[in-house]
Amino acid sequence: MHIPPSSRLLQNTKPVALYSSQQVYAMEQEWFAQGYDSFALMQQAAWQMTQHIINIYYQKQSCIANGVACRHDDRQPRVSIWVGSGNNGGDGWLIAHYLQQAGWQVQVITVGIENIENSNAFADMDSAVVSDAIKAQRMAVAAYCSYQRFEDSEFVLHNQENRLMQADVYVDALFGIGLDRALTSIYKQAIQSFNQVVKSSHTLSKHALVIAVDIPSGLVASTGQVFEQVAIQADVTLCLIARKFGLHTKDGMDYAGEVLDIPLIPYTKIKPVALLLNRAHGLSVRRQNSYKGSYGHVLIIGGNRIDGSQGMGGAAILASASAMATGAGKMTVACHQAFHGALLTSLPDAMTIDLHDQKGVKHLIKEASVIAIGMGFGRDETAKVLFIDYMQAAMTEGKSIVIDADGLYHLASLQIDKHSVVGQLREYSTKHKVCLTPHSGEAARLLDKSVAEVEMDRLAAIKQCADIYGGSWVLKGAGSLILEQVLEPTLEQELEERHVYVCGVGNAGMATAGMGDVLSGVTAGLLAQQDLADDQRSLRQAVLIHGLAGDVLVHQQSCPSNKNVSLFIGERGLQAQDMPAAIRHVMHLITI
Numbered sequence: 242m243h244i245p246p247s248s249r250l251l252q253n254t255k256p257v258a259l260y261s262s263q264q265v266y267a268m269e270q271e272w273f274a275q276g277y278d279s280f281a282l283m284q285q286a287a288w289q290m291t292q293h294i295i296n297i298y299y300q301k302q303s304c305i306a307n308g309v310a311c312r313h314d315d316r317q318p319r320v321s322i323w324v325g326s327g328n329n330g331g332d333g334w335l336i337a338h339y340l341q342q343a344g345w346q347v348q349v350i351t352v353g354i355e356n357i358e359n360s361n362a363f364a365d366m367d368s369a370v371v372s373d374a375i376k377a378q379r380m381a382v383a384a385y386c387s388y389q390r391f392e393d394s395e396f397v398l399h400n401q402e403n404r405l406m407q408a409d410v411y412v413d414a415l416f417g418i419g420l421d422r423a424l425t426s427i428y429k430q431a432i433q434s435f436n437q438v439v440k441s442s443h444t445l446s447k448h449a450l451v452i453a454v455d456i457p458s459g460l461v462a463s464t465g466q467v468f469e470q471v472a473i474q475a476d477v478t479l480c481l482i483a484r485k486f487g488l489h490t491k492d493g494m495d496y497a498g499e500v501l502d503i504p505l506i507p508y509t510k511i512k513p514v515a516l517l518l519n520r521a522h523g524l525s526v527r528r529q530n531s532y533k534g535s536y537g538h539v540l541i542i543g544g545n546r547i548d549g550s551q552g553m554g555g556a557a558i559l560a561s562a563s564a565m566a567t568g569a570g571k572m573t574v575a576c577h578q579a580f581h582g583a584l585l586t587s588l589p590d591a592m593t594i595d596l597h598d599q600k601g602v603k604h605l606i607k608e609a610s611v612i613a614i615g616m617g618f619g620r621d622e623t624a625k626v627l628f629i630d631y632m633q634a635a636m637t638e639g640k641s642i643v644i645d646a647d648g649l650y651h652l653a654s655l656q657i658d659k660h661s662v663v664g665q666l667r668e669y670s671t672k673h674k675v676c677l678t679p680h681s682g683e684a685a686r687l688l689d690k691s692v693a694e695v696e697m698d699r700l701a702a703i704k705q706c707a708d709i710y711g712g713s714w715v716l717k718g719a720g721s722l723i724l725e726q727v728l729e730p731t732l733e734q735e736l737e738e739r740h741v742y743v744c745g746v747g748n749a750g751m752a753t754a755g756m757g758d759v760l761s762g763v764t765a766g767l768l769a770q771q772d773l774a775d776d777q778r779s780l781r782q783a784v785l786i787h788g789l790a791g792d793v794l795v796h797q798q799s800c801p802s803n804k805n806v807s808l809f810i811g812e813r814g815l816q817a818q819d820m821p822a823a824i825r826h827v828m829h830l831i832t833i
């Protein structure tokens with residue numbers, strides 16, 4: 242369900258625990274070890290999903306006229322249920338059975354099932370050798386649910402466009418959490434046909450409903466990966482037992498639709514792989530008796546121009562404007578002199594210094610409370626020397642540090658050189674705040690991997706980055722991941738695995754140049770404000786404020802006061818330069 246950002250801002254939405262497939266299997270095993278029966282659990286799952294399907298369908302069909310619900314269409318709904326050979330398919334067979342009992346017209350399409358048993362339906366039901374999926378299939382077949390094999394050439398050739406196949410509701414029970422590798426061709430074909438059949442069922446006045454059992458088939462529950470962009474496009478996902486990590490990061494966000502939980506088994510002690518965050522921490526109001534020095538001094542080091550190549554002054558401008566928009570007290574920008582004029586035109590509140598004035602910049606590092614380094618910093622050898630010099634100065638002075646973009650590029654190359662700065666940084670980050678903000682391309686370089694490898698398992702990638710370099714990390718992208726360093730941890734904290742957070746806000750309008758510079762600015766701006774509590778100026782708070790600001794710009798209903806503040810832009814055409822105004826707005830809305 243799309244939650245308007247206003248509710249994210251104002252409601253007390255708790256973090257949602259997210260789990261991997263392996264963890265959900267472990268929960269099931271814990272449950273069965275207590276003596277509970279697996280087929281009973283499947284029946285319970287299917288029964289609850291059936292009730293949801295009926296309710297969702299009629300809710301969609303109904304309109305409220307003068308407070309009275311009226312239906313558009315009184316004929317029995319048609320449902321097409323696509324089942325695979327595993328337990329997800331078992332759920333599908335039982336849903337077919339229950340919906341047929343409820344009077345629905347049911348058609349089951351099987352994929353990857355060789356033999357459908359239609360005799361001795363209840364024989365051997367208790368035998369351990371009969372899998373739950375087979376038991377479910379036997380029940381549905383014995384109840385005369387009609388079914389058809391997808392593999393039958395007749396189906397593939399004639400039925401895709403056949404109007405008889407069209408349904409009001411499509412249920413995807415091909416794969417659940419068992420999908421762990423790229424799809425073989427028959428499944429790929431089946432998923433593509435499913436999406437096509439759904440599309441051809443849509444009419445001008447009616448949109449067929451797609452419901453995924455547990456997770457849309459094609460989407461990997463533990464990673465959010467979809468292979469070759471082939472997955473079921475669901476309107477609603479009925480998520481069984483525990484919320485899957487893959488529904489909220491990467492491709493999951495494009496395929497899952499609204500996610501409804503069906504918990505089935507009570508509380509588990511298994512620690513989630515991540516927590517989904519939708520809401521920023523409320524900010525405390527400022528003391529009236531305060532001055533600019535109370536809110537910190539941010540030094541942005543970036544915005545370089547290498548002779549004969551493109552300039553990157555915009556990166557420093559965007560980062561500094563965003564840091565100021567969070568409420569930082571003072572700002573100095575160390576950028577190439579060529580950009581000082583442009584910077585002061587757009588941000589007269591900032592002070593400037595030449596990026597190459599090493600003595601001057603190092604003096605300012607002493608003065609500043611936070612340095613953010615790397616945005617448009619340049620990647621040549623001279624820039625690398627400056628990077629090392631400024632990093633060492635910042636560490637000597639005990640400053641909070643944000644490293645982004647070209648700063649991360651240099652860090653990766655220093656790791657290859659086995660330069661002492663990397664070790665120093667890891668050690669330093671155990672006592673001081675250091676935030677590193679790569680996207681997957683930058684993370685790949687830092688880990689000496691391909692981008693595809695990082696994307697395949699973003700959770701593993703962010704953990705590896707933190708292990709190698711220390712500090713707090715965000716791995717940017719749809720559903721950014723955040724892993725924060727605990728400063729001077731107790732022995733207990735050291736042993737305990739840290740939480741990874743998933744950012745549940747933000748939108749694809751933010752996939753545009755300069756948005757990362759904005760995030761570094763927000764991160765530095767918050768860190769500078771020492772009147773705020775640790776949670777209020779953490780890296781995850783920065784990522785949330787950044788995402789919420791993007792949402793404020795894209796969703797008109799996002800903030801009640803938008804009527805007066807014309808912030809609405811929409812996804813296409815949103816620019817990084819639009820963000821500071823929205824950041825200010827979010828800062829205001831979350832101040833309590």
Ligand SMILES: NC(=O)C1=CN([C@@H]2O[C@H](COP(=O)(O)OP(=O)(O)OC[C@H]3O[C@@H](n4cnc5c(N)ncnc54)[C@H](O)[C@@H]3O)[C@@H](O)[C@H]2O)[C@@H](O)CC1
Nearest residue numbers: 283286327328329416417418419420421422423424425455
């Ligand atoms: N075990 C239980 O008690 C419950 C399980 N439930 C359902 O069971 C599902 C999990 O069932 P399964 O573990 O059988 O897994 P699936 O039904 O998701 O997958 C089944 C099979 O597909 C194979 N497979 C994986 N990737 C493939 C690919 N790319 N191409 C071809 N075959 C591939 C796997 O090896 C496995 O044999 C859950 O998602 C949920 O829907 C629910 O009924 C709740 C209770």
Ligand SMILES: Nc1ncnc2c1ncn2[C@@H]1O[C@H](COP(=O)(O)OP(=O)(O)O)[C@@H](O)[C@H]1O
Nearest residue numbers: 717718719747748749751752754755756757758
């Ligand atoms: N589809 C999306 N959904 C949510 N956030 C996004 C999306 N695309 C980009 N963003 C966010 O926008 C920012 C882009 O950063 P980055 O790729 O570093 O941009 P640049 O290098 O141009 O500054 C990140 O914080 C990222 O998480």
